[in-house]
Amino acid sequence: MKSFRADYVFPVYADPIKNGIVTVDDHGKIISVTDHNNPPDGPVEQLSGIICPGxxxxxxxxxxxxxxxxxxxxxxxxxxxxxxxxxxxxxxxxxxxxxxxxxxxxxxxxxxxxxxxxxxxxxxxxxxxxxxxxxxxxxxxxxxxxxxxxxxxxxxxxxxxxxxxxxxxxxxxxxxxxxxxxxxxxxxxxxxxxxxxxxxxxxxxxxxxxxxxxxxxxxxxxxxxxxxxxxxxxxxxxxxxxxxxxxxxxxxxxxxxxxxxxxxxxxxxxxxxxxxxxxxxxxxxxxxxxxxxxxxxxxxxxxxxxxxxxxxxxxxxxxxxxxxxxxxxxxxxxxxxxxxxxxxxxxxxxxxxxxxGTLEPGKTPGLNLITGLDGLEITPESKVRRLV
Structure with missing residues (x-):
C-alpha cells in the first residue's frame, strides 16, 4: 500500500479535504480517503498541492x-x-x-x-x-x-x-x-x-x-x-x-x-x-x-x-x-x-x-498531483504529476 497526503484532496464525489490522505494498493485501487486526523497505518508521503483522480x-x-x-x-x-x-x-x-x-x-x-x-x-x-x-x-x-x-x-x-x-x-x-x-x-x-x-x-x-x-x-x-x-x-x-x-x-x-x-x-x-x-x-x-x-x-x-x-x-x-x-x-x-x-x-x-472519475474506495481512477497553484487557482506554473 501507498499513502499520499496533500494540501487538498479532491475526491470529486464529495467536498475537498484539507490535508487529506489517499491510500491505494499496489494496483492503484483506492483503499481509503481520509483527513489528517484519521491517518492510515504505515508511512505517508507528504506532498504539496492538490490530489485528484486521473x-x-x-x-x-x-x-x-x-x-x-x-x-x-x-x-x-x-x-x-x-x-x-x-x-x-x-x-x-x-x-x-x-x-x-x-x-x-x-x-x-x-x-x-x-x-x-x-x-x-x-x-x-x-x-x-x-x-x-x-x-x-x-x-x-x-x-x-x-x-x-x-x-x-x-x-x-x-x-x-x-x-x-x-x-x-x-x-x-x-x-x-x-x-x-x-x-x-x-x-x-x-x-x-x-x-x-x-x-x-x-x-x-x-x-x-x-x-x-x-x-x-x-x-x-x-x-x-x-x-x-x-x-x-x-x-x-x-x-x-x-x-x-x-x-x-x-x-x-x-x-x-x-x-x-x-x-x-x-x-x-x-x-x-x-x-x-x-x-x-x-x-x-x-x-x-x-x-x-x-x-x-x-x-x-x-x-x-x-x-x-x-x-x-x-x-x-x-x-x-x-x-x-x-x-x-x-x-x-x-x-x-x-x-x-x-x-x-x-x-x-x-x-x-x-x-x-472519483476517489472512492474500490475504484482505480489513477491519482494526479497538481502543483504550482495560487491558493486553489491554476497558474502558468501549475503542473500535473501522475502519482499512480
Missing amino acids: FINTHCHVELSHLKDKITPHDGLVNFIKSIQAFRNADEGLVTAAIQKADEEMYNNGIVAVGDVSNSNLSIPVKAASKLYYHTFVETFGFLPQNAETIFDKALQLLSEFKPQPCSITPHAPYSVSKELFKLIKKHSDSGSNLISIHNQECEDENKFYRYKLGGFIELYEHFGIDISHFKPQARNSLQSIIPLLTNKQQVLLVHNTCTNLKDIYFIKRFDRKINWCFCPNANLYIENRLPKIQLFIDQGFNITLGTDSLASNNRLCILSEMRTIQKKFPAISTAKLIEWGTINGASFLGIDDEK
Missing part, C-alpha cells in the same frame, strides 16, 4: 499526431480542414510512431481514459497495448446522399477491426454528413450500444452555411469538387438542424461548440436527447483564435467534459492545460468545477464511472 480526455485524434506544428495557427477552420486533407497521408511508420508518442504523453500528463476519433486502423495496436482506456469513435464523412450506404458499410468494416476494443460509429460534423448518412447512424444507434461524438459549431461559417447556404464552406466544397446542389438552406443554425437526426437512445457528445449560442442551448432542451458538451479551448484558439461562451453552458442541466483535440491543433495533450486556458478567460469557474469536468463527467460520458 483525467478523462473525451476528445482526441491520436492518428493526427504526426501533424504537430505542420498547420498554420489562427487560419480558420476551412483552411485547417484543407491542410488536414493535404498533410494527413504520411508514411505509416511515421504515423504509428507519433501515435505511440502521443499515447505516452497523455499517460505522463495524468490522463487515464480517452475518447479518440479514428478514420483508419493505424491506432489499433497502440491502443491494444496502452495503459490508457480508449473508446474509439469510427468517424464517417460524406455529404453526398447517394454515397451514404457505401460510407456506412466502410465504417462498419473499420468498426469490426477495432473490436473488441470499445468503439462506435459517429458522424464527423453537420457540414460533412448527409441527412441520409445521419439516418443510417441513427438506425444503428437505436438498435444497440453506439456512443456518439460529433464536432459542433466550430466556426461561424458552419452556421452561415446551414442558415443561408453562404460563407466559407461553399468554397470548401468547390475545393474538394463536391456538388452541394441538393442542399437547401435550413434557416436555422447547424445544431438546431441536426438535433432531430440524432439518436435518443445513446449519450451524444457535442465537441467544441465555439459558436453555439443560448438559443441553440434552449432549442435542444425541447428534444429528448442525451446531450453532453465537450470543450477543447486550446484547439479553438489554435484554429479560430476564439473560445466558446462557456459561461452560457453552466447550470443548464447538461454534462460538461474536456478534451485536447489533436496535436494538429494543439501544442500538447494535457487536460490541465485546457483547464488553465478556461480559468484564465473565465476566472469565475473554480478549479473544483474544472476538475469535475475533467474527471467524473468524462468518465460518466464514456460509461466508465464505476472505475474512474
Whole structure:
C-alpha cells in the first residue's frame, strides 16, 4: 500500500479535504480517503498541492499526431480542414510512431481514459497495448446522399477491426454528413450500444452555411469538387438542424461548440436527447483564435467534459492545460468545477464511472498531483504529476 497526503484532496464525489490522505494498493485501487486526523497505518508521503483522480480526455485524434506544428495557427477552420486533407497521408511508420508518442504523453500528463476519433486502423495496436482506456469513435464523412450506404458499410468494416476494443460509429460534423448518412447512424444507434461524438459549431461559417447556404464552406466544397446542389438552406443554425437526426437512445457528445449560442442551448432542451458538451479551448484558439461562451453552458442541466483535440491543433495533450486556458478567460469557474469536468463527467460520458472519475474506495481512477497553484487557482506554473 501507498499513502499520499496533500494540501487538498479532491475526491470529486464529495467536498475537498484539507490535508487529506489517499491510500491505494499496489494496483492503484483506492483503499481509503481520509483527513489528517484519521491517518492510515504505515508511512505517508507528504506532498504539496492538490490530489485528484486521473483525467478523462473525451476528445482526441491520436492518428493526427504526426501533424504537430505542420498547420498554420489562427487560419480558420476551412483552411485547417484543407491542410488536414493535404498533410494527413504520411508514411505509416511515421504515423504509428507519433501515435505511440502521443499515447505516452497523455499517460505522463495524468490522463487515464480517452475518447479518440479514428478514420483508419493505424491506432489499433497502440491502443491494444496502452495503459490508457480508449473508446474509439469510427468517424464517417460524406455529404453526398447517394454515397451514404457505401460510407456506412466502410465504417462498419473499420468498426469490426477495432473490436473488441470499445468503439462506435459517429458522424464527423453537420457540414460533412448527409441527412441520409445521419439516418443510417441513427438506425444503428437505436438498435444497440453506439456512443456518439460529433464536432459542433466550430466556426461561424458552419452556421452561415446551414442558415443561408453562404460563407466559407461553399468554397470548401468547390475545393474538394463536391456538388452541394441538393442542399437547401435550413434557416436555422447547424445544431438546431441536426438535433432531430440524432439518436435518443445513446449519450451524444457535442465537441467544441465555439459558436453555439443560448438559443441553440434552449432549442435542444425541447428534444429528448442525451446531450453532453465537450470543450477543447486550446484547439479553438489554435484554429479560430476564439473560445466558446462557456459561461452560457453552466447550470443548464447538461454534462460538461474536456478534451485536447489533436496535436494538429494543439501544442500538447494535457487536460490541465485546457483547464488553465478556461480559468484564465473565465476566472469565475473554480478549479473544483474544472476538475469535475475533467474527471467524473468524462468518465460518466464514456460509461466508465464505476472505475474512474472519483476517489472512492474500490475504484482505480489513477491519482494526479497538481502543483504550482495560487491558493486553489491554476497558474502558468501549475503542473500535473501522475502519482499512480
